[in-house]
Amino acid sequence: MPEKQLEALLLCHTPEPETAIALAGRLCYSDSDILSLKEAVEGKSEKFISRILSMGHLSPIEHASFTFAAQGVSRALLAQITRHRIASFSVQSQRYVKKDALDFIVPPSIRALGEEAELKYIAQVEQCQAFYQGWLERGIPAEDARFLLPNGAETRMVFTMNARELMHFFSLRCCNRAQWEIRALAWAMLGMCLREAPALFAKSGPSCIAGACPEGKMSCGKVEAMRATLDKLKALASYGADDAEITRFARENCI
Numbered sequence: 001m002p003e004k005q006l007e008a009l010l011l012c013h014t015p016e017p018e019t020a021i022a023l024a025g026r027l028c029y030s031d032s033d034i035l036s037l038k039e040a041v042e043g044k045s046e047k048f049i050s051r052i053l054s055m056g057h058l059s060p061i062e063h064a065s066f067t068f069a070a071q072g073v074s075r076a077l078l079a080q081i082t083r084h085r086i087a088s089f090s091v092q093s094q095r096y097v098k099k100d101a102l103d104f105i106v107p108p109s110i111r112a113l114g115e116e117a118e119l120k121y122i123a124q125v126e127q128c129q130a131f132y133q134g135w136l137e138r139g140i141p142a143e144d145a146r147f148l149l150p151n152g153a154e155t156r157m158v159f160t161m162n163a164r165e166l167m168h169f170f171s172l173r174c175c176n177r178a179q180w181e182i183r184a185l186a187w188a189m190l191g192m193c194l195r196e197a198p199a200l201f202a203k204s205g206p207s208c209i210a211g212a213c214p215e216g217k218m219s220c221g222k223v224e225a226m227r228a229t230l231d232k233l234k235a236l237a238s239y240g241a242d243d244a245e246i247t248r249f250a251r252e253n254c255i
Contacts, residue, residue, distance in 0.1 A: 003122075004072035004103045004154045006184055008247045010192040017064035017163065017197045022048035024060035046199035053203070061164040064200070068189055071156040074105040077181045078155050086165040092156040095143040098136065102129040103154035108180060108255055125150060166193060167204050174206040176220035180255045187233065187254040191246035194237035205230050229253055 014020055022045035023037050030037060041048055052060055082089055104125045111118050128150050135145040161169060166189070172178060173186035193201045203210050206226055213219040236249055 007072045008188040009069040011067045013066040014064040018045040025052040062162045064163040067160040076151040087161045089159045094146040170204045171207045184250045188247045188250035
């Protein structure tokens with residue numbers, strides 16, 4: 001049974017997302033026709049986006065959407081990310097996809113205890129797999145046998161969010177207080193968004209980046225470290241780093 005690690009991909013996004021948003025935002029305040037507006041925002045989308053963001057006029061941002069794929073993530077992460085309801089998800093089914101070998105995720109807190117602890121964890125996962133396989137061999141359907149599979153079992157998904165929801169997602173899930181696995185995914189996604197639409201996501205990230213930390217007494221107290229991490233990610237994105245490089249950065253710096 002192989003151990004897996006996070007792999008994230010940006011599959012596609014709205015063509016020229018910043019132009020589409022700038023045009024939509026400008027339309028709300030102009031009597032011009034669409035073609036004239038398109039010409040007016042060409043080369044000026046950064047300016048218009050900055051203006052509508054400063055005004056708190058966020059509905060035009062919803063016109064841009066981004067579709068990601070993730071694998072090497074756990075069912076525990078799936079339970080968290082699907083709480084973000086303004087999104088669309090397609091997930092590998094445990095009902096229809098039978099597993100002869102269970103792929104799994106090892107939490108870093110267990111790995112930090114040393115090899116003995118990690119081997120014990122793997123043995124426990126293998127035991128779950130053995131129970132699962134045993135029920136399949138007795139003719140129990142996979143939709144019932146899967147009840148034995150752990151939260152650490154790997155899953156794969158494709159999901160789409162619009163830019164406004166992504167900003168909300170980043171503010172919560174890039175935070176140091178977010179669970180480590182979804183935090184790494186969020187930072188990887190942010191890096192890809194910064195690469196494709198830097199003006200749109202210029203102020204995105206954990207809430208403490210743009211203002212005071214909302215966690216109060218539960219704050220991690222690492223605002224400067226968070227800002228330094230974001231600066232490094234922006235630099236990585238600015239020279240066109242590919243999805244694999246950005247994901248590797250997230251795994252190494254954001255867990």
